[in-house]
């Protein structure tokens with residue numbers, strides 16, 4: 669297995685999200701084999717893509733490929749951007765009722781005009797492999813079993829690879845989205861961290877960040893977090909994926925953290941691309957195996973339990 673933590677020429681070690689995702693994909697594949705042996709069929713993930721957003725098309729294609737590579741069944745439903753709200757809801761209801769489907773994911777964002785909240789809340793909680801329904805969010809708040817959102821779960825996994833037990837660590841999460849910031853704060857709290865949830869109205873954000881052992885940057889603002897915002901030796905998990913104009917008119921991806929600065933101060937840092945991004949799909953595969961197991965009332969395979977947050 670490729671190392672997940674590797675050294676760099678600068679102060680910080682790199683957290684290799686691709687290597688970590690490969691390890692989680694392998695754990696999901698192992699779990700999928702066990703589910704297939706128990707049920708006579710592999711776990712099945714249904715993905716709904718509405719419209720033709722180029723990035724969403726890439727993510728959905730990659731989800732399908734990696735689901736199948738892990739030995740699971742992948743079903744894709746594509747709807748045009750001008751589909752009605754009622755038709756999207758009806759498709760989700762049909763997938764809810766389909767006993768052969770274990771997990772349902774609606775790729776976000778939905779095109780303007782569609783009510784994202786209503787669509788997501790239509791997903792049956794036991795098939796909510798994205799962890800975004802009110803029931804999943806409530807279970808996270810309560811510390812009860814349930815599906816956890818994929819990118820925050822991936823962030824916890826990477827932080828544990830770097831630091832081991834996270835108990836007592838001070839964590840600053842920048843960004844309060846439902847997809848990443850809020851669930852990330854709760855997941856790190858569940859790891860016994862002391863969590864600050866910072867956002868665009870936080871006063872003196874650099875000073876708030878400087879006291880963190882772990883910084884989770886999830887605001888969608890390219891290079892917002894500067895090197896002198898980072899406590900020496902801290903672990904920096906960059907969730908931002910921002911496309912910016914690069915040299916010769918070519919676009920390139922950068923995170924929310926100024927990587928070239930932060931790598932000189934941090935102890936550990938995720939790159940963009942190749943950091944948290946690949947973990948999002950890896951955790952989706954692990955959630956799909958867990959959903960299939962729980963629906964069939966068989967134990968969640970240990971390989972999958974080991975990679976999901978506690």
Ligand SMILES: Nc1nc2c(c(=O)[nH]1)N[C@@H](CN(C=O)c1ccc(C(=O)N[C@@H](CCC(=O)O)C(=O)O)cc1)CN2
Pocket residue numbers: 726727773774775776777798818819909921940941942943944945946947948949
């Ligand atoms: N229903 C959901 N929608 C969206 C989610 C989600 O978790 N559930 N997250 C993002 C998109 N996303 C998965 O859906 C996702 C984003 C990024 C990556 C990834 O591997 N990124 C690569 C770079 C890819 C590129 O070149 O563009 C990386 O960071 O290395 C995977 C999945 C929003 N929507």
